Amino acid sequence: MIAVATANHFKRFRWPKLVVSRFTATRSNRSAAIWGYVFAASSASSIIGYVSLYKTPAAREQLVHTLGSNSGINALLGMPHRIDTVGGFTAWRTLGIAMIIGSIWGLLLSTKTFRGEEESGRWEMFLTGQTTARKGAANALIGLLAALGVLFIITSAATFAAGQTHHLHFTLSESCFFGLALAATAAEFMAVGALTSQLAPIRRRASMYAALVFGVSFLARAASDASSSLGWLINLSPLGWIEKLHPLRDSSPIWLVPIAIFCLVFSLAAVYLAGRRDLGASLLADKDTAKARRRLLGSPLGLAFRLEKNTVIGWTLGAAFVGLAYGYIAKSATQIIKDSAGAGKVVSKIAGEAQLAGAKTFLGILFLLATILIMAEATSLVGSMRNEESQGYLDNFLVRQTSRLRWLSGRLGVIYIALTFSVIAAAVFGWLGEASQHTGVSFHEMFTAGLNILPAEIFIAGIGILTFGFKPRLTSSVMYGAIAWSFLLEMVGSAINLNHYILDTSIIHHIALAPAVSPNWTTGKIYIAAGVIMMLLGSARFNSRDLQNE
């Protein structure tokens, strides 16, 4: 007998047309909150550090003099504005970081939301509901906006609270304007990512196009800040508009206008184009066929290299760029440290035991930053390995003549080689940068300093492989958690005297500030040993556990 459902059996869901917005917001809120806390920590540590280090007008004047005339730092972090005030310094430092991190997060999240969901086939499910391609795209943008709201609330609240505790009396509207500026960095490139997702057939390419827009914007802003003759370029760069907002000191809300127009135009274009094309298609023609290239297809190791080639090249170039940029400005930074007692203290706080204030100390900090960057690369590569399992690609090997350990050793080979490449790239290009300015640090010292951070990378990879073995679904979360924890401790620890037991939990904290001081090879050996042990334990567990698909 067939049961007939009566009206009483139906549950009617509220707002079915907004399901895409809610889904996108739910999926994006967590990462928005994480970056919100990171920017809040940067903002709070800047306030606390500045108040304790630059107490006198003379010290602040010195800071303005040294930082204001340094074209290298201006290019990297933006033109300092009123850094003789706590608000000006906090805004400059935090926005300088957010303009890079926030923008990249925004574009990656956006391409994941649009093209990533479409590639996975989930978008199709939405479009068979009570929405259309255009309405779905608009809804996804609303969901991303909600995630930006989370970032905005966290950063505004933290800045307001930190301002109140140090009697700086940032008003609520000033704090909110600062939060808005931080959120705007991500908003601009979310809009760009939404548009490039309509143009490119796959997420990776959509991200690449969006990254190209970011790169051009960054270079235009950097060139403008580094050279007065190119000052006009800032008016053409979306990142330049952010810089010109000057939150917390002499705010210029008028620059919100081009930012809003930019976001609106890109978003509207994305929504319009979403309705112009077929599901799964792209506006830019793509080659669906290709000549077979059998190179590297003979083994799991070869395939791992082939699949990860572009990722590895991208990360290596990133490490090389960071090395080159910081190496290039190392000499100028030395001058700042010499000239400014306050800056010297900042550096010595980060450096811990290293009291040598100079180019080597600055380059040591470069390597700490490179450590974090390369840790993110390790997370990406281990996450990619987990993705092979979760998506079922690994089954193709394991049902044929490939053992789990053979497959795993191939993937691990790629990970360790890639990490070594990046470390070497940071060291070699760091040396090229500093040598071009005749800073005076030898190649051997730079190379040794590079090798000094490799054990920490092996350690974080070990954490990832251990998690992959025992709790595969938590692999990326645990690795990103360990990096974020270490990063936050270093940020906060540079400003306040944290208990050493807490500081000891930071992976970065134990890395010697080479080339300022000699590498601590004992610590390095402990990191390598722990990393290798974790890798072996994780591998053994992987070999004996059930495969776990998504």
Added chain:
Amino acid sequence: MIHTDGLTKKYGDFAALDHLDLDVQKGEILGYLGPNGAGKTTTIRLLLGLIKPTGGQAHIFGLDSQKDKIKIHKRLAYVPGEAALWPNLTGEETFYLLGKIHGQMDVGYLKELTKRFNFEPKKKVRTYSKGNRQKINLIAALSTRAELLIMDEPTSGLDPIMEQAFKECALEAKANGQTIFLSSHVLEEVEALCDRLAILRSGKLVELGTLEEMRHLSAVTVTATFAGHPPKLNHLKDVKNIHTTGHQVTCQVQGDIAPLLAILSAAKPQTLLSREPSLEELFLSLYGEEKINRAKG
């Protein structure tokens, strides 16, 4: 060829597979049936060593499926139900990769299969439809000419013409002495191909045998036409689902058919047809009962 002895897989208290005892003979096609969640894919993943049993063991070619899986994999080919293939490789590159990993491939047969399945190998995997991606798995597996083919919903996403092509290939493989373990929901396909059937319910093997041996599980359908009104059959205890339309009566009988035939003969039928249950009717009778029991429970 395949032998399992009390093979069990539990997730906590839930038994995905419960003491499976099964033998698959060389050269036969065994149909492995069951509703969603019955434990079919769990069985296959245990046989392939992708997951570990919590009890019992499985042997393929006389080798332990957990300890000797590489030796076993050398001699078998697997077709998954869902094709997880690298989206940026072309079909041709994927064939090459899968062949290299497997260790053997009949290249001539691969070309032939590519034509028979009307497959265009120059395109990138991400541009293929679900059915075309499934063709990659099928062609790659069949072209290995492996002794044992383990297939999990192999025709998922294929159109009827390609389903027919698959059936022909499966029968050719059987004629070549290859063994096939076929998990499928397409009952017509199983009925057409399989020598024996194994039916799984809630992780337990409930039936194993040839289709003929299983016919007793379901009722025989009898249809009779009379010049006048059909006789009353309600009082017969083994007869059910009686439908009278004009001068025709249709009913199902499970058990002794003699009392029914006696009454129908006495009423002098103009036509009398009896039909054995199809696999679909068999399947529905097994799982329809389970559904009713669940509803009662």
